Amino acid sequence: QITLRESGPTLVKPTQTLTLTCTFSGFSLSTSGVGVGWIRQPPQKALEWLAVIYWDDDKRYRPSLKSRLTITKDTSKNQVVLTMTNMDPVDTATYYCARKWELGWFDPWGQGTLVTVSS
Amino acid sequence: DIQMTQSPSSLSASVGDRVTITCRASQSVSSYLHWYQQKPGEAPKLLIFAASRLQSGVPSRFSGSGSGTDFSLTISSLQPEDFATYYCQQSYSNIFTFGPGTKVDIK
Numbered sequence: 001q002i003t004l005r006e007s008g009p010t011l012v013k014p015t016q017t018l019t020l021t022c023t024f025s026g027f028s029l030s031t032s033g034v035g036v037g038w039i040r041q042p043p044q045k046a047l048e049w050l051a052v053i054y055w056d057d058d059k060r061y062r063p064s065l066k067s068r069l070t071i072t073k074d075t076s077k078n079q080v081v082l083t084m085t086n087m088d089p090v091d092t093a094t095y096y097c098a099r100k101w102e103l104g105w106f107d108p109w110g111q112g113t114l115v116t117v118s119s
Numbered sequence: 120d121i122q123m124t125q126s127p128s129s130l131s132a133s134v135g136d137r138v139t140i141t142c143r144a145s146q147s148v149s150s151y152l153h154w155y156q157q158k159p160g161e162a163p164k165l166l167i168f169a170a171s172r173l174q175s176g177v178p179s180r181f182s183g184s185g186s187g188t189d190f191s192l193t194i195s196s197l198q199p200e201d202f203a204t205y206y207c208q209q210s211y212s213n214i215f216t217f218g219p220g221t222k223v224d225i226k
């Protein structure tokens with residue numbers, strides 16, 4: 001059974017850096033073709049893909065946020081970490097991580113973590 | 120980036136109705152198109168992958184079709200548990216994009 005769980009702060013101040021950790025089980029990020037992605041959803045709005053990291057350490061980012069995002073993995077700990085710099089109130093959202101399959105769908109998803117950006 | 124649109128943005132339907140949601144890509148995505156269901160307060164759940172392949176455990180009343188730029192998700196007989204928001208997502212490009220969602224509620 002594959003599970004993922006997001007963890008990190010629930011509240012960050014504007015200009016601060018957000019660090020979120022995705023801890024997963026049931027698969028290995030050293031297996032060819034495997035990826036883990038981050039997706040966010042502002043309150044009452046649509047899903048927005050942020051970043052993905054692959055088994056070979058290839059990384060892709062949402063172009064509009066590329067300068068602010070960094071995704072890394074720790075294969076031994078089964079963790080993927082997303083950092084987002086210079087947080088702004090518009091970054092308030094539920095942040096999800098999910099396993100990415102080779103042909104591109106995300107399944108399953110973690111339960112999500114709500115991050116509020118406010119002073 | 121490949122832009123995704125969905126129509127309608129919302130619809131009201133009754134239990135037992137046949138419901139079809141459409142998704143259009145700004146350029147061809149071949150069959151790299153996937154559908155998710157999201158209920159309030161929950162994470163999205165994969166329904167259909169590769170345009171028409173039913174995810175394990177998903178009821179057969181859900182089906183997907185299309186290729187290229189035009190896709191559809193059909194619920195053959197709407198059930199109470201199907202009232203939710205549905206999103207399409209393309210993975211043809213390595214810059215993944217989701218549609219804006221279609222909310223299905225009770226008439």
